[in-house]
Amino acid sequence: MSTFQTFETAWCPGCGNHSILECLKTALEQLDLDPHAVLMVAGIGQAAKTPQYISAHTFCGLHGRSLSPATAAKIANEKLTVIVETGDGDSYGEGGNHLIHSIRRNVNITHFVHDNQIYGLTKGQASPTTHEGQVTEVQATGSHNTAFNPVLMAIAAGAGFVARAFSGEKEHLIEVMKQAIQYDGYALVDILQPCVSFNKVNTFAYYKQRVYKLGKDYDRKDKLGAIQKALEPEETIPIGVIYEEKKLTFHQKNEVLAGGVPLAGRATDLKLIQKYMDALQ
């Protein structure tokens, strides 16, 4: 089995990120992945610090823009296991457009969203998943916007792998992470986690009381059933793989990449370019 090192973090004690990092390490090791073949990509935020704390290649780019470089890095070198690890503000707010189009593009990358339903790095403003009515320093009279439902949106947009997990259910999270990494295509895992400093509504106890694991009888291939699951009111929160469908990936559909040769190592055919040029005589 491979080993991944983790390093000291700058997160608050009790933050859900600690469990997520620990589960990520275990999932990568249980999948026996070579750390030198894993690329961790993040945007900006507390969750986006995750790549800094684990021994792998890292790309910590711009806020909201983690999916774009992750997509292209996978296109450049498909031998890399590319994992995007970033927060709800980064994924659903600043980077919302890229989420929609990453689903459509279906490049084989894994997207772990640390969803604490609040902005942590900027100290407590509403995120796209913050409950309507929740009061923050900025949303002083309560958030007036409808909370974003990432699971529902992802299924509706055509994602082939959509899951939800909870940082407090570690064994379960590890299993979901492994399945997401192994899924051939874009996989979204919305990981609920408490923010002990800034979210006094969605606490550890809040999630603990509400989450329930999808049983063996749940049919993850049933799209309408999955949409119904995604629409369940938040008194009960289903966790597990909510929807899965086999779909052709970007690499399988792209004529340049279909042969399976990494783009990055390919030589340039100068004779061909000379031919293109001479055709313009």
Place this chain on the structure above:
Amino acid sequence: MYNLLIGGAAGQGVDTMTAIMERLLKRAGYCVFTIRDVMSRIRGGHNFSLIRFGVGKLPLASHSYLIDGLIALNEETIALHKSKIKSGGFILCDKALALATAQGAEVEGVQMIQIALAEMAKALGNSVVSGSIALGAALKIFGENLDHCGGVLQQSIKKEFVEVNLKAFSAGYDATEARYTHLKGSFANHLLLTGNNAIALGAMAAGLKFFSAYPMSPSTSIMEFLSSRMVESGIVVEQAEDEIAAINMAIGASYAGATAMTATSGGGFCLMVEALGLSGMAEIPLVIANIQRPGPTTGLPTRTEQSDLKFVISAAQGEFPRMVIAMKNQEDCFHQTVRAFQIAEKYQIPVILLSDQYIADSSATVPRIDIKTLPLAGTKLGAPAQHAQSRGGASLEGAKCDGTYLRYQYTENGISPRAFPGSTDCFVTSDSDEHDEHGMITESANVRTRMMDKRMKKLELLATELQEPEFFGVEDFDTLLVGWGSTYGAIVEAIAFLNSSQSTKGGRFGALVFGDVFPMPVEKIAACAKRAKRIINVEQNATGQLAGLIREYAGVEMTRSILKYDGRQITAEELMMRLSEEGKE
């Protein structure tokens, strides 16, 4: 030298006719320069192209509005352009055009050549071929033959339409008389390149593997050129959801070892600005082509301007090394694109290629390029040590991948050894936060200062390979024109005329045209300024942006400016007129 205008409404086939005609003329031995004046609409409006062709010594690099002949696909074309036809010129149009309203026949000294284009096309069984009938007639008028029609048509149109179009050319050819004599030129084997095609070819030659962009006029044809060849040439071309994704993708691909590029126009560049800084901060090579059009905001989408210079040299927060290269003509587009990749790779910085609609959409005759002779063509990526060395960057040698590899190692010239994830046992880090040599986030004051110094130090080496502006004219000039990028053609032509015996100005003229604009090479301008009686900047913008940079970096003041910002490129004639007008002040 001849000048032919083809005009009509959008959708009437002006562009197709132009593409065929310019290539026919070049194959016949002419040096050709074509501009396309297009309105931002799909149907209607007025579009025209000007095909200028001759056999002179200097390759043509600018257009002229003095016309020998007009192929008018509608009456409006005649009404709009008849006044620019030289005496002895002609108007070629369909017999059915109601000329009374256009009053074309009344233009003095201009021959009306009316052919039953539509009727003849109908007789050939395809109404669309009327354009080919007109071109066949035009070839006859200019004293050409039909020898090259088969080859050019086969390249330009669908196979099943080649035969009927060939018949159309013959029909048109037989329907009129020769009025000019063929000039014997030696340009048949030259290339006919638009600026954007030249950029795409340059990128391919430099080893491009990944191109991501969002469509925006006038940059889109770079993506189109690459897309139509991507499968055969093994380049991934991805249309991104927006320009932010486009540049972030290109950076991600470059990080992972695929030579990458993006292209846009000013509005798209605005969206790319934050990621431009990421390329600088994370030291990930990136080439960005900004094909300028008039701004601000949507501006004039299909027209030309040089107004993004000061924007792109300072775009993004903070300070980081970057290079900006303005391209002067179509041949320059190819070579500077190759060079942009070389510099981006070597210094691990963003390089911005500045072009504009004028160069992008116009086609020019360019000497055949032998790719084998290029400095770095086809360098194979993937093996980092070999890669870094072959591109002149820092070597990975000695960087043992036992955990001691430092992606952002402090080095003498500021360039750190660059590895790619997955290609060695090194962990490759990359961070938009300030970071230490390992690439880990830091807030250390000491590290911050050293890292800033390391990045900025790259400019010292870069300064040694900057290209000074090109000089032409007489050495004992009294007037010095200064330009950059696409005004090159008009300036070259104006200077040649002004210094010739034909000129009544009696002045002695020199010119400097900048290609490398940032960092700015200052030696030549400083030296020439000392000798000049007056210095005049010629720019396609309203504020004299180059003049401002020259003042800042070379300490040279312009005597006056010739500025144009109506979306249309200056011609040599207009430049000379503006020169004499301003002289009277």
